[in-house]
Amino acid sequence: xxxxxxxxxxxxxxxxxxxxxxxxxxxxxxxxxxxxxxxxxxxxxxxxxxxxxxxxxxxxxxxxxxxxxxxxxxxxxxxxxxxxxxxxxxxxxxxxxxxxxxxxxxxxxxxxxxxxxxxxxxxxxxxxxxxxxxxxxxxxxxxxxxxxxxxxxxxxxxxxxxxxxxxxxxxxxxxxxxxxxxxxxxxxxxxxxxxxxxxxxxxxxxxxxxxxxxxxxxxxxxxxxxxxxxxxxxxxxxxxxxxxxxxxxxxxxxxxxxxxxxxxxxxxxxxxxxxxxxxxxxxxxxxxxxxxxxxxxxxxxxxxxxxxxxxxxxxxxxxxxxxxxxxxxxxxxxxxxxxxxxxxxxxxxxxxxxxxxxxxxxxxxxxxxxxxxxxxxxxxxxxxxxxxxxxxxxxxxxxxxxxxxxxxxxxxxxxxxxxxxxxxxxxxxxxxxxxxxxxxxxxxxxxxxxxxxxxxxxxxxxxxxxxxxxxxxxxxxxxxxxxxxxxxxxxxxxxxxxxxxxxxxxxxxxx
Amino acid sequence: xxxxxxxxxxxxxxxxxxxxxxxxxxxxxxxxxxxxxxxxxxxxxxxxxxxxxxxxxxxxxxxxxxxxxxxxxxxxxxxxxxxxxxxxxxxxxxxxxxxxxxxxxxxxxxxxxxxxxxxxxxxxxxxxxxxxxxxxxxxxxxxxxxxxxxxxxxxxxxxxxxxxxxxxxxxxxxxxxxxxxxxxxxxxxxxxxxxxxxxxxxxxxxxxxxxxxxxxxxxxxxxxxxxxxxxxxxxxxxxxxxxxxxxxxxxxxxxxxxxxxxxxxxxxxxxxxxxxxxxxxxxxxxxxxxxxxxxxxxxxxxxxxxxxxxxxxxxxxxxxxxxxxxxxxxxxxxxxxxxxxxxxxxxxxxxxxxxxxxxxxxx
Numbered sequence: 001x002x003x004x005x006x007x008x009x010x011x012x013x014x015x016x017x018x019x020x021x022x023x024x025x026x027x028x029x030x031x032x033x034x035x036x037x038x039x040x041x042x043x044x045x046x047x048x049x050x051x052x053x054x055x056x057x058x059x060x061x062x063x064x065x066x067x068x069x070x071x072x073x074x075x076x077x078x079x080x081x082x083x084x085x086x087x088x089x090x091x092x093x094x095x096x097x098x099x100x101x102x103x104x105x106x107x108x109x110x111x112x113x114x115x116x117x118x119x120x121x122x123x124x125x126x127x128x129x130x131x132x133x134x135x136x137x138x139x140x141x142x143x144x145x146x147x148x149x150x151x152x153x154x155x156x157x158x159x160x161x162x163x164x165x166x167x168x169x170x171x172x173x174x175x176x177x178x179x180x181x182x183x184x185x186x187x188x189x190x191x192x193x194x195x196x197x198x199x200x201x202x203x204x205x206x207x208x209x210x211x212x213x214x215x216x217x218x219x220x221x222x223x224x225x226x227x228x229x230x231x232x233x234x235x236x237x238x239x240x241x242x243x244x245x246x247x248x249x250x251x252x253x254x255x256x257x258x259x260x261x262x263x264x265x266x267x268x269x270x271x272x273x274x275x276x277x278x279x280x281x282x283x284x285x286x287x288x289x290x291x292x293x294x295x296x297x298x299x300x301x302x303x304x305x306x307x308x309x310x311x312x313x314x315x316x317x318x319x320x321x322x323x324x325x326x327x328x329x330x331x332x333x334x335x336x337x338x339x340x341x342x343x344x345x346x347x348x349x350x351x352x353x354x355x356x357x358x359x360x361x362x363x364x365x366x367x368x369x370x371x372x373x374x375x376x377x378x379x380x381x382x383x384x385x386x387x388x389x390x391x392x393x394x395x396x397x398x399x400x401x402x403x404x405x406x407x408x409x410x411x412x413x414x415x416x417x418x419x420x421x422x423x424x425x426x427x428x429x430x431x432x433x434x435x436x437x438x439x440x441x442x443x444x445x446x447x448x449x450x451x452x453x454x455x456x457x458x459x460x461x462x463x464x465x466x467x468x469x470x471x472x473x474x475x476x477x478x479x480x481x482x483x484x485x486x487x488x489x490x491x492x493x494x495x496x497x498x499x500x501x502x503x504x505x506x507x508x509x510x511x
Numbered sequence: 512x513x514x515x516x517x518x519x520x521x522x523x524x525x526x527x528x529x530x531x532x533x534x535x536x537x538x539x540x541x542x543x544x545x546x547x548x549x550x551x552x553x554x555x556x557x558x559x560x561x562x563x564x565x566x567x568x569x570x571x572x573x574x575x576x577x578x579x580x581x582x583x584x585x586x587x588x589x590x591x592x593x594x595x596x597x598x599x600x601x602x603x604x605x606x607x608x609x610x611x612x613x614x615x616x617x618x619x620x621x622x623x624x625x626x627x628x629x630x631x632x633x634x635x636x637x638x639x640x641x642x643x644x645x646x647x648x649x650x651x652x653x654x655x656x657x658x659x660x661x662x663x664x665x666x667x668x669x670x671x672x673x674x675x676x677x678x679x680x681x682x683x684x685x686x687x688x689x690x691x692x693x694x695x696x697x698x699x700x701x702x703x704x705x706x707x708x709x710x711x712x713x714x715x716x717x718x719x720x721x722x723x724x725x726x727x728x729x730x731x732x733x734x735x736x737x738x739x740x741x742x743x744x745x746x747x748x749x750x751x752x753x754x755x756x757x758x759x760x761x762x763x764x765x766x767x768x769x770x771x772x773x774x775x776x777x778x779x780x781x782x783x784x785x786x787x788x789x790x791x792x793x794x795x796x797x798x799x800x801x802x803x804x805x806x807x808x809x810x811x812x813x814x815x816x817x818x819x820x821x822x823x824x825x826x827x828x829x830x831x832x833x834x835x836x837x838x839x840x841x842x843x844x845x846x847x848x849x850x851x852x853x854x855x856x857x858x859x860x861x862x863x864x865x866x867x868x869x870x871x872x873x874x
Contacts, residue, residue, distance in 0.1 A: 021869070024516070024870060025516070025518060025867065025869055028852065028867055029562070032559075032850065032853065035849075035850050036539045036560060036561070039537065039849055039850070040538070042538075043537055043540075046537055046587060057629075057636075057655075059637070060637060060656045061639070061651070061662060061705065062661050
């Protein structure tokens, strides 16, 4: 064996390895045969014992299969409590205290603690379940909110209802459902939901507001007042509550007036028009008003004035008035006044303002008209510029300009408040010769007499887009105004040479 | 001398394309799934018996069957869950194959991969099945809930939908914790935490991910084998997650240490851990080769980085044996859960093979 060549040795090694592998394989196959028999036997047995009960499994993930109640654990906990109560010794029972074994009590306490620890893992399971339900409820709430936003109140209510079933402790769900119910004018149900929400969270302002609204709908004025007062207590600046209270007060006043001095009550009673609940404040029948058409000589002017006012109103107000107009049209068509319907609509407000103390209409929308008219009058009064907010966009400025262009003084007051730096932004591309001339006239008629410097203004004005083209097309009369302004600047002597040069250049003033 | 041997024990040709094979737990039988030339699905059950295999059951279904698992079924029932070319996930009682016990059209396109957990005594918690499909969606099913998945993982709307090639359960070591790893054709690996219902971690390993498998499903995440196109596979140490700076800390981004390996000189189709020893795994290549590997842990699995955070350390992988069993890619491979060293594989040459790997207990 010693004198083998490396090749032979390798060969022998290989041979022995193959033999060994063969041996291993043979053994494995034998083993495999045995295993096959064993496993077949096992397989058969498994098939026979098919009716083995399923082990307790956790619930299906992300779903709400009801879990089997852990009755056993609960009863265990309760029994534990009762025994501990029984073991309690009265503070006056001194004999018993003498016998009291502190060590034993400590041991008991410890063992109790262990038991609690053992059940803790099960507890977390249940807590986990609760947490999941809560999450699910929140999801339902979000779904409901989505539906609500889309105006699908029925589906929203459905979602909230599912949510409430999942998590009855969340005050948001009943409160939101109440809102949806309010939209559907189911006031009693809404009130009940609000009550539920408030028992869950007694400081939930929105729930009070909604309950108040619901109660107005149910004509429980006293209780509604109580709700709104509560809101004011919690949040003194709450506008909605103030408004609603005001509405209730007015409604009550009118109530009284109607009951007191109603001489021709049943003449031409018109039933209330269905409106969204938040606009609905009084549910008294509407009364027809006699309309006298007086003094329509200046009809055209009046129409123009009204149109102008409408234009200057804010968007929301426009929408509201539009809605009112429509409603009123319905109202007037009911009266079958035919062709005069539109004129009635226009003239009505004035009639009302004159008569509103004596007539005291109960109609909501006419009330609103009254309000509109009072505001229009204000807007027509020349100086309301202090109230006018500073424009931030060229659009705003344009709107304001239209309001003030016939009233130079108002425009001056308004224009003075605008920083010259913001001219390019405000005028943008919209600088017209009309605006430019108005501005220049303001400088001439108001800045010069009050000795205010306007050189900065002129400079910035020159920076506005399309300014140079505008200057090019100025008429000779307009140019006169410009040169007047320039000459005044020169005469004051407070403006630097350079600025003067620039102004002269930009405004094309030839000396 | 002590190298394990890979020996072809039994070979059988069939007249359809083979896609998947699985041992029926606690038996010497296995099922094979495939696609007849006429587009129908094939399901056959074979029994190993004294050096030969017998066809025990055979059934043809309307749609080609792509993948199957017993993972979510109890040992008594041993129901097979399958995914087909039509996007249907079905569960079959092998004793009555006419009608599925559960059927759901879960995906719009072919179900590429399926995995189960919670059955067979493997993994704590509810029995669940995860499917991944060409439509880019990964869905988790509970056989107790009809029609709807219990969890759905898909790309954000508008994002390109990637073909999901592989899914794997893991981390099911208690009633609540469970993870799903999903591999996509663009090399993305995403790890979904089913407890948090959130993406726990994701990475890209450049090449399309053909197969993902945790070494064990029922322990705290330990190792993950990811095989890819271009003859590369990765072993990821999943124990230690390292939060990387610079990413949003909403989800834990992690750098998990990866061992990079090159094998087979072609696509690595599969990686399968030996159920009796999870440090040993086999990879199956596009060239019909099988490579047997052993993973060795480093002396210390965790170090500290410069900021004192835990950082995983990758181990080493040694090739134990290499064998070529076919000229075509090996499409599926399954170790017998009951007999160490017994395995079955199918390849695209329409042949199924029962293999024996010896000396595994002496490695």
